[in-house]
Amino acid sequence: MVKPVELNLPLSVGDVRGLKAGDIVTLSGRIVTGRDRIHRYLAENRPAKEEIPFELSGAVLYHCGPVMEKSGDGYRAVSAGPTTSMRVEMYEAQIIREYDLRGIMGKGGMGEATRRALKENGCVYLHTMGGAAVYLADRIRKVPGVWKLEEFGPTEAMWLFEVEGFPAIVTMDCQGNDIHGQVEEESFRRFSDLIKKVSSKS
Amino acid sequence: MLKLRDGIVELYKKVATSLPPDIEDALRSALSREAEDSPAYSSLSVMIENVRLARDTARPICQDTGVPVFFVRVPAGLSQLELKETIFDATRIATAKVPLRPNAVDVVTEKNSGDNTGAGFPLVYLEETSGGTLTIDLMMKGGGSENVGQLYKLPIDELKAQRDLDGVRKCVLDAIQKAQGRGCPPYVIGVGIGAAKDQVTRLAKDQLMRKLTDSSKIEELAKLENILLEEINGLGIGPQGLGGRTTALGVKIGVNHRHPASYFVDVSVSCWAHRRGRLIW
Numbered sequence: 001m002v003k004p005v006e007l008n009l010p011l012s013v014g015d016v017r018g019l020k021a022g023d024i025v026t027l028s029g030r031i032v033t034g035r036d037r038i039h040r041y042l043a044e045n046r047p048a049k050e051e052i053p054f055e056l057s058g059a060v061l062y063h064c065g066p067v068m069e070k071s072g073d074g075y076r077a078v079s080a081g082p083t084t085s086m087r088v089e090m091y092e093a094q095i096i097r098e099y100d101l102r103g104i105m106g107k108g109g110m111g112e113a114t115r116r117a118l119k120e121n122g123c124v125y126l127h128t129m130g131g132a133a134v135y136l137a138d139r140i141r142k143v144p145g146v147w148k149l150e151e152f153g154p155t156e157a158m159w160l161f162e163v164e165g166f167p168a169i170v171t172m173d174c175q176g177n178d179i180h181g182q183v184e185e186e187s188f189r190r191f192s193d194l195i196k197k198v199s200s201k202s
Numbered sequence: 203m204l205k206l207r208d209g210i211v212e213l214y215k216k217v218a219t220s221l222p223p224d225i226e227d228a229l230r231s232a233l234s235r236e237a238e239d240s241p242a243y244s245s246l247s248v249m250i251e252n253v254r255l256a257r258d259t260a261r262p263i264c265q266d267t268g269v270p271v272f273f274v275r276v277p278a279g280l281s282q283l284e285l286k287e288t289i290f291d292a293t294r295i296a297t298a299k300v301p302l303r304p305n306a307v308d309v310v311t312e313k314n315s316g317d318n319t320g321a322g323f324p325l326v327y328l329e330e331t332s333g334g335t336l337t338i339d340l341m342m343k344g345g346g347s348e349n350v351g352q353l354y355k356l357p358i359d360e361l362k363a364q365r366d367l368d369g370v371r372k373c374v375l376d377a378i379q380k381a382q383g384r385g386c387p388p389y390v391i392g393v394g395i396g397a398a399k400d401q402v403t404r405l406a407k408d409q410l411m412r413k414l415t416d417s418s419k420i421e422e423l424a425k426l427e428n429i430l431l432e433e434i435n436g437l438g439i440g441p442q443g444l445g446g447r448t449t450a451l452g453v454k455i456g457v458n459h460r461h462p463a464s465y466f467v468d469v470s471v472s473c474w475a476h477r478r479g480r481l482i483w
Contacts, residue, residue, distance in 0.1 A: 002239075067265045067303045078301065079256075079265040084346045084384050107346075108384035108443060129245060130346065130386035130442060131475040132252040133265040153314040155303055167248075169241065169444070183445050184382050187437040191379040194433055195372055199362045 004167065010058030011102035013122040019170045021177035025126065027166040030144070031105070032056065033064045035083050037156040038148065043091035046098065053147050054160050056099040060126070063088065063106030065155035066137070077140040077161065081133035082107040085125070093117035109171055109180025118174050125172035127180075139166045203288045209481055210292035210338065214270070215300050217340050217479040218262045221253050224414040225390070225451065225476050229253075232388060232441070232448040242446025249441070249474060260300075264475045267302040268342040270324035273411060275331035282328045285336075289326055293318050305345075327404070336483040339411055347389065347473040350381035351406075353399060356465040365465040367426055370395060371433075374453065377469040378434050383443010386473035389450045390414070391434070394468045396458030406470035409454035411478055416454070423455045441474070451476075 002024055007015060009029030019025070032054050034042070041047070049056065066080035085092075085106030092104060093113040097120075104114070105126040118125060128136065142162040149157040171179040221229075229250055236242040256263040272289055276282055294317040296302055306320035307313070318324065331337070354373040356365045361376055363369035374393055381389070394405030417424040430453040440446025451474070460466070 065265060065303065067262055067267070067301060069301060079262040079303075081265050083266065084349065086384055087349075107386070108382065127442070127444070129248050129252070130383075131264045131344075131473055132248050133263065134256040134259065134261045135248055135252040137261070137265075138255070153304070153316070155305070155314065171444070179444060180383065183439060183443060186445075187379060187382070187439050190437050191375055194375060194436070195361060198368050198371060 009060060010055070011060070012058065013102070016102050016122050016124050016174055019124050019173055020175070021170055021173045021179050023170040025168055025170060027060060027168065028164050029162070030054075031060045031062050031161050031163055031166070033062045033066065033157075033159040033161065035063055035065050035156055036087060037152045038158050039088040039091040039095060041148070042095050042099065049099070053145060054158070056101060058100065058102050060103035060105055061095070061101050062161070063104070066159065067133075068143070068154050068159070075143045075146065077137045077143060079133040080137040080140060080161075082128050082130055084108050085110050089114060096121050096123050105168055109178065115172055115176060115178055118172055119176050122174050124170050124174055126168035127171040128166070128168040136166065139163050203284060206483060207288050207292045207295070209483065210289060211296045211299060213338065213340050213479055213481045214292065214296035214302065215260065217342050217477045218267050218300050218302060219260050220257045221263065221475065222478055225474075226250070226253060228414055228451040229388075229474065232451070235447050236441075240446060241442070241444040242440045242448065245441040245444065246448070262300065262302065263477065264344060264473075265303055266344045266346065267300075267305065268344045268477070269305065269348070270318065271341045271343050271407065272324060272326045273339040273408070274326065274328045275337040276328055277331055277334050277336055280336065285328065286326055289324065290319050293324050338481040338483065340479055340481070341407075341410060342477040344386070344473050344475065347385035347471045350377070350385035351468070351470045352377040352380070353403065354467040354469070356467060367422065369465075370455075370467050371426060371430060373467045374430050374469055375433060375437075377471070378439070378449065379437060381471060382439055385471050386475070387439055387443060387450065388441055388448045388474050390472040390476045391430075391450055391453045392470040392472070393453065393455040394458075394470070395455070395460070396466060397461040397464050399466055401458055402466045402468040403470070405456045405458060406468040409456045410470060410472050410476070412454045414452040418455055420457070423457065427453045427455055
């Protein structure tokens with residue numbers, strides 16, 4: 001096994017520029033969650049940075065709607081894997097730019113607008129394991145805060161997670177490399193060959 | 203009905219926190235096909251480890267505990283209305299107890315009901331059976347894989363897909379090619395063919411309840427199930443969509459008669475965490 005690159009959060013532009021698509025990393029420090037409703041809210045309402053209780057500059061935004069449980073005065077993450085990132089493609093480039101994010105984490109990769117925004121702003125896309133929600137929740141040590149819980153509910157709220165050794169793969173780097181795009185291109189080539197083969201036979 | 207309600211709560215717990223043995227076995231044999239230093243191998247290893255952890259600690263395998271879909275076969279004389287109410291009660295209890303993620307969102311107000319119940323949520327299909335046994339099948343269908351499902355109407359010019367089984371084959375390949383890694387492969391794929399849109403979507407979901415070891419009783423379809431599995435795995439999308447030899451664990455096809463003018467094909471996709479289970483009462 002390749003030894004993962006250990007990243008401590010928040011990230012600097014220098015940290016991010018040194019990462020290449022294919023690098024296996026672990027994250028330690030604070031990350032924030034956000035999925036469909038947080039993205040739409042940030043993109044349309046454009047709240048000032050002071051209105052958001054967490055520092056987003058240099059942060060990693062994790063596409064995740066966790067299962068949470070009350071624990072003492074706070075919360076505990078029971079199950080917390082990634083959700084499909086592509087659903088927030090229409091908002092992400094603007095959010096990366098306006099809130100100075102250094103990492104987007106989710107599953108399945110993102111589109112052309114995000115790929116450009118990663119390059120222009122010094123940010124990376126991290127793919128983490130879809131469906132490995134218990135394995136990933138065990139790497140969330142604390143839940144220091146939450147924003148928009150009342151308004152959006154626990155699935156769509158922005159949670160602040162303190163993680164340790166949280167595993168991910170850089171699949172879109174800030175040089176424009178995109179592993180999802182490469183797999184898609186190759187599978188499309190094989191798909192087209194198959195379609196031709198089936199047609200010529202029938 | 204109280205005992206039955208508690209039985210359904212237990213069914214929820216089992217389905218949310220463990221995988222059926224056929225799926226777990228298929229993940230293990232997929233692991234042996236992938237190269238050891240590949241992303242496919244490490245993805246599958248983490249999946250298998252996650253399944254073990256979830257079972258040992260009784261936590262949901264995936265945070266998306268999905269739309270609960272019930273297929274219920276009811277003996278004559280048992281009230282279907284009461285049964286449906288019992289399922290709804292069990293859903294509220296299971297949401298707090300397991301816990302499940304509250305997933306039922308009102309389309310108009312955008313409010314989450316908080317307990318996984320709402321209009322048409324959970325999804326309950328009831329059918330009378332001639333036997334004396336009540337059978338309750340539950341599938342917890344994640345949103346990511348539901349979103350990559352596709353409905354096709356043959357013929358389709360771009361795919362050169364005509365109204366025959368080769369046309370169906372092209373539809374299934376097209377759906378998976380378009381899905382890429384977005385619905386959490388390796389996938390289990392259900393295909394429904396017939397005369398009406400609503401009929402084929404239901405039929406495709408029915409197929410997802412079949413065991414991976416089950417082959418269609420119709421020889422031509424059994425053959426097509428095998429060919430498609432092989433062809434889909436040849437696309438190279440791989441576990442998590444990061445490349446590899448395993449894009450699907452199984453393809454299951456169900457057919458109804460069609461209308462001379464209509465040929466609908468629905469492709470329903472399940473993620474690798476294909477959570478289904480049965481309660482016999």
